[in-house]
Amino acid sequence: MWDAAGSEIHELGFHLRPKYWGQGLAVEAARAVIAFSFETIGAKSLSAGHHPKNEASKKVLEKLGFRYTHDEFFAALGMDIPYYLLTGPGGTLREYGAGTGFAGERGAGGQRRDGH
Numbered sequence: 001m002w003d004a005a006g007s008e009i010h011e012l013g014f015h016l017r018p019k020y021w022g023q024g025l026a027v028e029a030a031r032a033v034i035a036f037s038f039e040t041i042g043a044k045s046l047s048a049g050h051h052p053k054n055e056a057s058k059k060v061l062e063k064l065g066f067r068y069t070h071d072e073f074f075a076a077l078g079m080d081i082p083y084y085l086l087t088g089p090g091g092t093l094r095e096y097g098a099g100t101g102f103a104g105e106r107g108a109g110g111q112r113r114d115g116h
């Protein structure tokens with residue numbers, strides 16, 4: 001996916017086996033991936049989404065500094081999911097273009113719900 005300035009937006013996701021939950025591993029691992037994204041491959045921003053009822057995932061994203069941007073329809077789940085963005089040193093939230101979430105990228109009919 002791409003932002004309005006033409007920079008690629010990489011997506012962050014995480015999935016741990018249950019026996020590893022609750023030890024802070026998702027935040028720790030994600031921080032390493034975020035540092036790699038911004039410092040090594042020069043990403044401007046990262047996106048992420050979560051199931052609306054997944055409080056743990058929401059908490060992880062908020063702890064990492066992601067900011068909610070919009071809800072986007074995710075056809076695989078048949079529902080809107082909240083979408084977030086984390087901007088690196090070279091990116092701004094203003095550059096985030098419409099329809100850049102993974103639902104849209106996968107041709108799954110992703111649509112922003114905030115009129116943008």
Ligand SMILES: CC(C)(COP(=O)(O)OP(=O)(O)OC[C@H]1O[C@@H](n2cnc3c(N)ncnc32)[C@H](O)[C@@H]1OP(=O)(O)O)[C@@H](O)C(=O)NCCC(=O)NCCS
Pocket residue numbers: 014015016017020021022023024025026027028049050051054055056057059060
């Ligand atoms: C979501 C997931 C990655 C979280 O990983 P984790 O290593 O257990 O998360 P952490 O231990 O870093 O906990 C993150 C925060 O969420 C909180 N949290 C954990 N479960 C929670 C719950 N059910 N409700 C609310 N908060 C919760 C923790 O207390 C912690 O906050 P704190 O540090 O302020 O106490 C993990 O549960 C997972 O892999 N789940 C299955 C796959 C999945 O849902 N992936 C995300 C797809 S959107």
